Each structure stands twice: as C-alpha cells, then as structure tokens.
Amino acid sequence: MSPTINHDYLAVAVEAAIAASHIIMEALEKPRVANHKGKTDLVTETDLHSENIIKSIIRASYPDHDLLAEESEKESSESDFLWIIDPLDGTTNFVHGYPSFAVSIGLLFQNKPLIAVVLEMPNTKLYTAIKNEGVWCEGQPFTCSQTDSIEKSLLLTGFGYEHGELWERNMALFKDFTDKSHGVRRLGAAAVDLCHVASGKVDGYWEFDLKPWDSAAGILIAQEAGCVVSQMDGSDYSIYDNNILVANPQIHGKMILEIKKII
Numbered sequence: 522m523s524p525t526i527n528h529d530y531l532a533v534a535v536e537a538a539i540a541a542s543h544i545i546m547e548a549l550e551k552p553r554v555a556n557h558k559g560k561t562d563l564v565t566e567t568d569l570h571s572e573n574i575i576k577s578i579i580r581a582s583y584p585d586h587d588l589l590a591e592e593s594e595k596e597s598s599e600s601d602f603l604w605i606i607d608p609l610d611g612t613t614n615f616v617h618g619y620p621s622f623a624v625s626i627g628l629l630f631q632n633k634p635l636i637a638v639v640l641e642m643p644n645t646k647l648y649t650a651i652k653n654e655g656v657w658c659e660g661q662p663f664t665c666s667q668t669d670s671i672e673k674s675l676l677l678t679g680f681g682y683e684h685g686e687l688w689e690r691n692m693a694l695f696k697d698f699t700d701k702s703h704g705v706r707r708l709g710a711a712a713v714d715l716c717h718v719a720s721g722k723v724d725g726y727w728e729f730d731l732k733p734w735d736s737a738a739g740i741l742i743a744q745e746a747g748c749v750v751s752q753m754d755g756s757d758y759s760i761y762d763n764n765i766l767v768a769n770p771q772i773h774g775k776m777i778l779e780i781k782k783i784i
Contacts, residue, residue, distance in 0.1 A: 527636065527651050529582075530628055534604075534638040535649065537578040538624045541571040541608060542640050549618065549643060565616060568592055571608035575626065579604050591734045603629045605737035605760070611710030620644065625712035627737030632759075637738035637745075639712045648716045648742050656745035658720055665747045666721035669771040671698070671779065674724035676705045677714045679731075687729040687763075690784045694727065697783050698776075715739025718767050719746035725768030725776050727753060733760040740767070749773040753780050 548567040572592050579588065583604075588596040590606040604626065609615055611622030620643055628636035637650040650656040656663065668674045676698050680688060699705045706723065708714055711731055718726045719742045737760050740750050752758050753766045755777045768776050 524654065527654065530636045531638070531649060531651055533579060533582045534626045534628065534636055535647070537575040538626055538638045538640040538647070540574050540578060541624045542642060542645065544570050544574060545609060545615070545622070545624070545642060549615070565609070565612060567615065568609045568612060571624065572606060575606050575608055575624070589733060591732070601631050603632070605629065605734050607712060607734035607738075610712040610735065611708070614709050621708055621710050621713045623710055623712045623716075625734065625738045627734075627739075627741065629737065629760075634737065634741035634744075637741035639716050639738050639742060641713050641716060646716075648719070650738075650742045650745040652741060652745070654745075656719065656742050658716075663720050663746060665719055665743070665769045666724045667769060667771055668724040671702050671725075671772055671775055673703065674772055675703045675722075677717065677723050677726040678705055678707055679709065679711055679714060679728040680707065681728075681730040683730070691727075691729050693783050694780060697779065701779070711735040712739045715743050715767060718769075719743040719748055721746075721769075725766070725772055727764070727766045727776070727780070729764045731760075731763070731765055736760050736765060740765075743767050751777075753777065753784075 569592055572590050585598055585600055586602040587600045588604050607625040610625050615622045622642055624640045626638045635652050639648040648658050714726050717723050744750055748767050749770055750758050750767050752762055753764045758765055
C-alpha cells in the first residue's frame with residue numbers, strides 16, 4: 522500500500538468514527554433502550570444506528586470491500602480488504618452512563634491489520650494507527666511504557682459474559698496479578714484497554730474470549746506504539762484467537778511466565 526492510499530483509508534475510518542461518536546454522545550443523555558443478546562450481553566438502538574452510519578460511510582468510498590461488524594452478518598465479496606467494526610465497544614458502560622466506551626474500526630489487508638481507529642468516549646480521545654507508519658492520539662505520536670517489572674506495573678483485564686471455565690481461569694490470574702502488581706483494573710471495553718496499554722497509561726493487558734471486532738483496531742495501535750501482542754502462551758495472536766496478551770516489551774515475557782505458573 523502506498524502512504525497516500527493508506528492515509529485515504531485512515532481518513533475514511535476517522536470520518537466514520539466521528540460520525541458514529543456524534544450519534545452515541547447525543548444518545549448518552551437520553552433514555553437508552555437495551556435489549557439482551559444473552560444473559561448480560563446488551564445491544565442498544567444506539568449500537569445499531571452507529572453501525573449503520575459507519576458502514577454507509579465506508580461503503581460510499583469502498584463499495585467492493587468486505588465488512589464485518591458486531592451487530593450484523595459479514596458482507597463479503599472476497600475482497601483483500603476487510604473492515605472490522607465495533608460500533609459501540611463497552612455497551613454495558615454506555616447503558617449505565619459509565620465511562621468508558623468507544624467506536625472501533627480496523628481495516629485488514631490480506632488478513633493483516635493495516636489501519637486502526639479507536640475513538641474513546643465520553644472524554645473523547647481519538648487513537649489512530651497505520652501499519653509501519655506510526656500511531657497517534659489526538660494527532661500526537663506516543664509510545665508504550667517502559668516499566669520493567671510486574672511489581673511496578675499497573676495492569677488491565679476483562680471478563681466475558683459467560684461465567685464458565687475461562688472466567689474461572691481468568692479470576693485466578695486476576696487474583697495473582699493483583700497480588701504481585703500495583704493493581705489490576707477492569708474497564709469493560711477491550712478497544713479502550715488496548716489503547717491504554719499502547720499509550721502507557723497501564724503496562725499490560727490480558728483477556729479471554731474476545732471477538733474479532735474487540736481487537737482488530739486496538740492491536741495495531743498497540744503494536745505501532747511498541748507493545749508486544751501475543752496469545753497468553755507467547756504464540757502469535759490473530760483476531761480470531763480466544764485469548765490475548767498485550768504488554769510493553771519489558772514485562773511481556775515476565776507476564777507469560779507468570780501466566781504459565783497459574784493456569
């Protein structure tokens with residue numbers, strides 16, 4: 522991809538994210554109608570409205586590209602380009618008026634992350650990245666932290682809606698890392714978690730059972746900021762895997778060793 526074309530893709534992703542954020546923020550102070558996809562897995566009218574406007578903006582510029590979005594079936598024409606959309610990451614937070622939540626848009630080329638946009642709300646911060654070209658928050662470049670030990674680190678995790686075996690395993694990790702680090706936070710929005718690791722607010726993040734739209738944008742932002750992205754055993758991560766570990770280069774390997782001791 523040429524730099525000019527990549528920046529065109531990024532511009533469309535940013536336009537779509539900002540348009541969606543206007544819908545979300547306008548809805549924030551209104552009564553929110555929530556339906557249940559599962560026991561506690563919520564979807565709101567706002568998710569659907571946000572997704573529709575994101576898709577319409579992308580389709581206007583790239584009608585032949587494939588689309589995968591959280592609230593609808595994949596739209597495929599066998600293109601090398603796949604846009605992966607989370608129209609409202611952190612829906613439960615949004616429903617309760619609790620920060621944080623985000624719009625997440627990632628573009629893959631031949632299954633490799635190429636473009637990433639995460640727009641964090643309600644205290645708006647726009648994170649963007651282009652593969653091999655850098656990462657920015659509100660237009661300013663940034664890098665991950667250099668904290669060199671788990672004992673000095675602040676960490677993040679997330680828990681899925683299903684309270685089964687993976688939930689139990691993650692609870693064991695949560696207890697262990699809480700004991701050994703400065704603390705473990707749980708925000709409830711994976712795209713935001715990944716941006717917070719990337720920008721050095723925290724030093725590491727792990728989670729089970731993410732969906733492709735949860736991580737497609739955030740992993741590129743993290744990688745371009747200098748983070749190491751893998752599965753929890755250190756093997757390569759893809760957006761279709763069921764576990765993820767993202768940390769600065771100083772503690773990534775140490776977290777793997779600790780995880781192997783616990784689970």
